[in-house]
Amino acid sequence: MPLHLLLRTYTLGARELWRALRDMAGPGEQQALAELTEALFTATDRVVGAVAESYLDERVALAAERHEERRSRARALLDGRPVVDGVTPDGPVLVLFVRFGTSAATGGLSPVAVRRLLRRVQAALDRAFGTEVLAVLDGDGGHVVVPGVTEPPARLPELLCETAGPELRLAAAAAMTVGDIPRAALLTSEVVRVAAACGVRPGVHRLEDVLLEYHLSRPSEGSARIIAMLDPLADRPELVGTLRTHLEHRQDRRATARLLNLHPNSVDNRLARIQDLTGLDLADPRDVALALAALLLRDADTGVTE
Structure with a gap:
């Protein structure tokens, strides 16, 4: 039930009770009615406050539980493990890697500010894709998994930059099967790393943009x-x-x-x-x-x- 409707039931109840008291009051009981009315208003204030506090606490707890469920699903897919509490995608999956700007990555933001940033980024991702996306993000950035999609929306970089700042870096790769998700996750994080190491300006990075540098950065015997x-x-x-x-x-x-x-x-x-x-x-x-x-x-x- 929406909070405003829930609180309205208590205020309506208080009003009906006051009307009943008013109708029952007899001659000479005006002072008693005034005292009862004040007691009624005091009790209603306390009840409404307690209900609102409990409601918001429960909403926060439910949101945290839902957020952790989504993170767990994302971690399982990124690690190539079965999804325990959700449906495993049976089609293509888009994997994104996001790196935030220096203020977040270098510890310039407080824990509270980081949490607010992550909430805004999650909301921007959900809005861009039109659904609740799976993400594993921290103060530096992280991976995003979007089932049923192969290309990011054109407006995604703009939305994320508005949310996380112009220093944001982003790379995307499509996984045609669930088994390809870990490979796509590694590729996107490496493309962003190599682009940053090569001095490429922040923004959307593609493998083609750093193809030589990516090749040169692969470990070998030499x-x-x-x-x-x-x-x-x-x-x-x-x-x-x-x-x-x-x-x-x-x-x-x-x-x-x-x-x-x-x-x-x-x-x-x-x-x-x-x-x-x-x-x-x-x-x-x-x-x-x-x-x-x-x-x-x-x-x-x-x-x-x-």
Whole structure:
């Protein structure tokens, strides 16, 4: 029953009781009627307050229970496990990975603010798809599972950016069967990670946008040796940052200098120092590819993007 209807039944009851008291009051009982009326209003205030509080508490408990059920279903699908308390999708499933902006991801939001953010994001997702979607989200972001869909709505990025801020990143992949969901989940999270590591601006990311970088970031037998090429820079974070920015902007020294608040000559000096320490010639396409692979593999190995 809606809360306003529930509360109205109590106020209607109080009014009917007051009418009964008024009709029964005899001559000279006006003072007694006034006292009874005040007692009736006091009791009604307490009852309405208690009913409203209990109703809202129950609604919160039910919402939390329903939210956890949805999270459990989403976790099962993302892990490739059977759905215990729901119906397993028998058709295509759209898997999304969402990463929020830096204020949420770096702990800039309080726990209360994070909960509010997640509620707003869930509401935006439900509104965009026209149904209750399954999501596993935290302060950094997470995965979303939408059965029966293969493409996200065109307005989804706009709705999510309005809700979570312009720094939001999003990737989507379709799973044709339930068994493909874990693969799609890994793919979407990796596409977002690689896009962020490569300096791609926030927004919607596709595998095609970072195809080379995605390929270079895949672990192999030679990964450890490629990562080791940057070991001489381990104690020089400013050189690693310069190398990353330089590669992100297609080796444009002026753009690199502008973003790092340096003079272009200072960028040249840093790049020369990088070459001296690592032996990588950043004018050689092969060495540029090795440097990019080393950065991407290093990020994947440490889980940190500088």
